[in-house]
Amino acid sequence: MLINRNLEDILLKVEKPARYTGGELNSIEKSKEDIQVRFAFAFPDVYEVGMSHLGMQILYYLLNEQEEVWCERVFAPWSDMEEELRKNRLDLFALESKDSLREFDFIGFTLQYEMSYTNILNMLNLSGIPLESKSRSQQDPLVIAGGPCAYNPEPLAEFIDAFVIGEGEEVILEMINLYKQHQSEGYQKQEFLKALSQIEGVYVPEFYEVYYNQEGLIQERVKLYEHAPTQIKKRMIRNLDQSFFPDKTVVPFIETVHDRVVLELFRGCTRGCRFCQAGMIYRPVRERSVEKLLEQADILLDNSGHEEISLSSLSTGDYSRLLELAQVLLDKYEERRIGLSLPSLRLDSITFDLIERAQKVRKSGLTFAPEAGTQKMRDKINKNIHETEVMTSIKTAYQLGWSTIKLYYMIGLPEETQEDILGIKEMAYKIKDEFFNRPKEEIKGNLKVSVSVSCFVPKPFTPFQWSPQNSVETFSEKTALLKKEIKDKKVSYSYHDPKLSVLEGVFALGDRRVSKGLKKAWEMGCTFDGWRDHFNYDKWMKAFEEEGIDIDFYTTREKSYEEILAWDFIDCGVKKTYLISEHEKSKNGDKTEDCRVYCSGCGVNTSLVGGPCFENHI
């Protein structure tokens, strides 16, 4: 690890220099001479965000466990650092070795949200690496990508050599081993990519050509390499207890978004909310055992010194042994003042006693996500919560002394009416009234109800993948309506920027053609689009206009079931016929049961599991 004089001078000028120094506790240094494969795990956002990502921590140690592999980390430099790097003609470097990304065999980007895409281009450019896959030579690193957004890889197809679809723990090692083999036999990029495309879950975009018809719809996808697979099947770890999990994590020196021990209770979700991509692509549900989780908590705390544990999953409250786990964790660590945080709890499965105990160590507000303001809409999106359940939970919460309530909603859901939007206000007001609707002596604390509204983005592999997204104008009318309506000192209201959500829609639902707009926007200076201060919608619109991209084609247009969607060639295990039937049920307001109650036949059991998803399944 070398910080030379030049770099040191720069670090003294930039904000939060420790973003770039590496050397954190448990970070891994190896000597280059002994290394066969150098891998840069790239997170296309700032250090504090990237370091909060569990997936990075897992793959970092998994790769570094291989003796001949050195995995390092690189994050998007903040604009002040970018300016210094460019001014001083320095390449973007990986934190551990301070070597330019150009010196790596692999650069692996994680695609967590669409609004980080310009940062990917910027990071490649800052390292002097050509952006387009076809412009990169044999000597350039292989640029690969994975993560949830890889389920529609097409907007990035021009820039990425290979995508990994699904969970990475196994496939990444298969890729590395194949690479080593090719290295020893005289590495040829083309030959390697051909062999790579044969690994299940790997998508090499250059082996396919996409043709469009006169309306601009996809006509067909043609293979350019005969052995390239027609469908790319996602990868999945079958048994979480047996899968790799690190015994330590890199402990940052500076404050990050989430800086604590994270226990991943399970993957997948059985709820079947129709707007939720994670709920579809991570199927089936797979739980870790309590025993394994307790073992992990112990070892991770010992090796990090963290003061908090968080239980992380899509719907933590659904973990079959949650009570038992939380109780043991609280009993075990209360004395050491290690807090337990229970995020994304669903209000129909809240166990108040538990939260109350957890709150003793660290106090925070209660969060509910009804997602929609009326029962009709909640039925349509299959968010199976009834208002009476919410109110019962809130009542109990007030009785136990809570006075800070956060509520999350979406606007722009399919077939939404004004009544649904106003329903958000009504529900928030009802929750407020409930607080004061008690004997005076019971009312304690200062009530604060915060309503947070986000704009719905239809996502691939959800029953709403065919649904139109609202335009910026429609969203803005709706957010303005709520702003006008919610006028109460006790109820605060905030909403996401509709412009950002529409742009997110373009890249969530886009095909290969939107990549030109992405590149243009980056050339015009767009980076860190997910950051309010950086996001420049006008530049984006100009970029799309210059490239002749009509964003309404991707967002506000309703798609037919017959249309070939850009991501149809990816097989996430859930059948298209299931998504169609869910979409139809949504129109009628019909609900679908939780998978744990009744199997609705999404197809995951036959295509991925090869049997029922759970033991004792109905």
Add this chain to the structure above:
Amino acid sequence: MKIIFKYTKTGPLKFISHLDTLRALQRALRRGKFPIRYSEGYNPHPKLSIATPLPLGVESIGEYAEIELEQDMDVSTFVHSINEVLPKGMEVVTAVVSSKSQSLPARVTGQIYRVEVFFKSEKEAEIAKDTLKGILDEDYEIIRERKKKQKIVKKTINVPDYLECIELKEAKDLVIEIEVTICFNESGSLKIEELRQFLYNKLIHVDNINMVRVGLKFIDKVV
């Protein structure tokens, strides 16, 4: 029991702030499972304090902190155990049991820096050696600007008022090494950048200045 320990903060750790340093120490203490005492009240925190903040970007071989433990512990065991869990760049060099009730930060009176001054020629280094002799005799005023609610507040300070002594330690070829003691007075302390500016202007033809904090001064003996 209270333990005062002296530790280093070197390498990339010089780029982390006071609060980050405090957290790094707290986490090390947790990893080592030390019986830390916590404050009472709504939001208990470990009874750990660092004597005085170290400026960002400066390394130190003489930092001080004080920790309260629930149970008594042998000081040499403490030093040994904490060094096993500290991150690279931090090392406890000595520790003592403290019986003083006054907190460590309240006892600090000054800070000592070892400053290497690099010159472009040996002649310039020679001249600087002479300049050093009476460097604190003359007033040297600088204007300190501070942002206060959108407004910039200017304040003139006399640098030698904050400098207890500047002592030549070693001179070799192009480098002279001096020890500077900055003292705290009613109006605060001297910023490290102000010291740097002072030395650059006073010693003329300076090529580069490298500073390391080597220790602190206290109202009484600490370690």
